[in-house]
Amino acid sequence: ETGVTQTPRHLVMGMTNKKSLKCEQHLGHNAMYWYKQSAKKPLELMFVYNFKEQTENNSVPSRFSPECPNSSHLFLHLHTLQPEDSALYLCASSQDPLATSYNEQFFGPGTRLTVL
Amino acid sequence: GENVEQHPSTLSVQEGDSAVIKCTYSDSASNYFPWYKQELGKRPQLIIDIRSNVGEKKDQRIAVTLNKTAKHFSLHITETQPEDSAVYFCAASKSNYQLIWGAGTKLIIKP
Numbered sequence: 001e002t003g004v005t006q007t008p009r010h011l012v013m014g015m016t017n018k019k020s021l022k023c024e025q026h027l028g029h030n031a032m033y034w035y036k037q038s039a040k041k042p043l044e045l046m047f048v049y050n051f052k053e054q055t056e057n058n059s060v061p062s063r064f065s066p067e068c069p070n071s072s073h074l075f076l077h078l079h080t081l082q083p084e085d086s087a088l089y090l091c092a093s094s095q096d097p098l099a100t101s102y103n104e105q106f107f108g109p110g111t112r113l114t115v116l
Numbered sequence: 117g118e119n120v121e122q123h124p125s126t127l128s129v130q131e132g133d134s135a136v137i138k139c140t141y142s143d144s145a146s147n148y149f150p151w152y153k154q155e156l157g158k159r160p161q162l163i164i165d166i167r168s169n170v171g172e173k174k175d176q177r178i179a180v181t182l183n184k185t186a187k188h189f190s191l192h193i194t195e196t197q198p199e200d201s202a203v204y205f206c207a208a209s210k211s212n213y214q215l216i217w218g219a220g221t222k223l224i225i226k227p
Binding site for chain 1: 120125150158205207209214215216
């Protein structure tokens with residue numbers, strides 16, 4: 001699959017579990033994003049990485065921990081989540097925002113997370 | 117913080133008619149306004165965007181208008197077709213990183 005891929009596509013976990021979401025982009029982009037999408041709510045930006053450096057952290061609880069080992073890969077580590085964390089987690093990427101005015105974000109298919 | 121309001125939350129139109137979705141933003145420094153379309157079970161995709169130095173932009177059946185004074189922008193879809201059924205999200209940005217998103221509009225095209 002080309003573009004932005006995410007694994008797993010579906011995840012069910014208990015509140016005491018530890019799991020990780022993975023995102024990979026094949027577009028040569030330098031910025032990557034994690035979003036949370038809940039029903040009937042705006043997309044919530046969680047984290048932004050540009051050139052592997054975290055540039056935004058929108059007051060996300062510490063039970064969500066991002067990791068960006070290189071510009072192509074992004075992880076979201078999950079630990080002791082709550083049922084209200086159940087949502088679709090979307091990854092996105094874009095070209096270097098500092099070098100270009102081309103802002104389009106390319107999204108992955110998402111991971112549907114259910115916390116029991 | 118910055119806020120983007122989007123209306124309506126659901127819009128049902130007859131096939132062939134026009135659809136208009138409106139968004140307002142709170143931060144007057146916002147200068148970039150994209151629209152994304154998310155079909156059922158699929159990922160959001162950019163369909164059109166506009167920058168603050170332009171008042172209107174068209175791409176075939178879709179157009180976006182921007183009123184900076186009133187801080188609102190709208191998506192117009194003409195001659196709607198079944199494949200236009202989706203959730204549409206507006207967003208506003210004053211940086212190249214962070215998009216502030218509207219809550220989405222579910223567009224239903226009735227045959």
